[in-house]
Amino acid sequence: MDKKQENKKVFLEIVKQLRELIKHEGIQPGEKLPSERVLSERLNVGRSSVREALRSLELLGLIETRHGGGTFLASIHSNQLVEILASFILQENKAVEDVHTTRRMHEKEAIRIICSNQSLRSLPVWESLFMKLEVEHEVVRDHLLRELIIASGNRLALKIWIQLAAYSATPLKKTTTEEEKTMLQILLKSLQLGYEKEALEAYDDWIRYLKKLRGKSSGN
Missing domain, CATH: 1.20.120 (Four Helix Bundle (Hemerythrin (Met), subunit A))
Incomplete structure (x- = not known):
C-alpha cells in the first residue's frame, strides 16, 4: 500500500472513531465535543490528523466550530442528507x-x-x-x-x-x-x-x- 492510500486509511479510521465516540458518549446536537488535544490523546493519533478529520466533518455540516468556543455537534435537522452521505462513504x-x-x-x-x-x-x-x-x-x-x-x-x-x-x-x-x-x-x-x-x-x-x-x- 502506497503512502497516499495508507494516509487515507488512517484518516477514515479516525473519522469513524470520532463518530463512535459521539454515539458512545451520547453527545447531542448543539453540545460541545472534546478538544483536539483530548481527542488526540483518546484516539492515540496526532493532533494534525484529528484536525483534518474534524475539518472534513465540518465541511459535511456534521459539526461546527465556533471561534473561541470549541467544536459542537451540528443540529441534526439541518444535515440529514449529508449525514447519510457521510455514513455511506465511510464504508471504504x-x-x-x-x-x-x-x-x-x-x-x-x-x-x-x-x-x-x-x-x-x-x-x-x-x-x-x-x-x-x-x-x-x-x-x-x-x-x-x-x-x-x-x-x-x-x-x-x-x-x-x-x-x-x-x-x-x-x-x-x-x-x-x-x-x-x-x-x-x-x-x-x-x-x-x-x-x-x-x-x-x-x-x-x-x-x-x-x-x-x-x-x-x-x-x-
Missing part, C-alpha cells in the same frame, strides 16, 4: 465505485445547468481552461470538474462533491495526452455554445478514457 473500498458514480451524476447535472444558462456559458473560466489546454497542453482535471460544480451554483452539491473527490480511490491529476486534450476542448467548446448533448458525450468519452487509464496504472 466497497463503496469506491459508487463514489465515482455519484460524482459523475453531480458533474453531468452541472453540465446540463451550465448549457441551459447563457450567463453561465459565458463565464471566462471556460475560455481560460480552453486556452490553457491549447497553449500549455495540460489542465488539472479536478480543477476543471470543480469549476463545473461551482458554476452550477448549488452549494450543497459542491460540499458533497468535494467529499466525494476526497474519498475517490484515484485522484484526478493533469491531462496526459493529445487524445485527452481534444476530448476536453470539445467538452469546453460545447459547454460555451450550449450544446448539451455534445458536451455530455464529450464528458462520457473522457470518463471512459480515465477509467481505461486507471485500469492500466493498476495493472488490470
Whole structure:
C-alpha cells in the first residue's frame, strides 16, 4: 500500500472513531465535543490528523466550530442528507465505485445547468481552461470538474462533491495526452455554445478514457 492510500486509511479510521465516540458518549446536537488535544490523546493519533478529520466533518455540516468556543455537534435537522452521505462513504473500498458514480451524476447535472444558462456559458473560466489546454497542453482535471460544480451554483452539491473527490480511490491529476486534450476542448467548446448533448458525450468519452487509464496504472 502506497503512502497516499495508507494516509487515507488512517484518516477514515479516525473519522469513524470520532463518530463512535459521539454515539458512545451520547453527545447531542448543539453540545460541545472534546478538544483536539483530548481527542488526540483518546484516539492515540496526532493532533494534525484529528484536525483534518474534524475539518472534513465540518465541511459535511456534521459539526461546527465556533471561534473561541470549541467544536459542537451540528443540529441534526439541518444535515440529514449529508449525514447519510457521510455514513455511506465511510464504508471504504466497497463503496469506491459508487463514489465515482455519484460524482459523475453531480458533474453531468452541472453540465446540463451550465448549457441551459447563457450567463453561465459565458463565464471566462471556460475560455481560460480552453486556452490553457491549447497553449500549455495540460489542465488539472479536478480543477476543471470543480469549476463545473461551482458554476452550477448549488452549494450543497459542491460540499458533497468535494467529499466525494476526497474519498475517490484515484485522484484526478493533469491531462496526459493529445487524445485527452481534444476530448476536453470539445467538452469546453460545447459547454460555451450550449450544446448539451455534445458536451455530455464529450464528458462520457473522457470518463471512459480515465477509467481505461486507471485500469492500466493498476495493472488490470
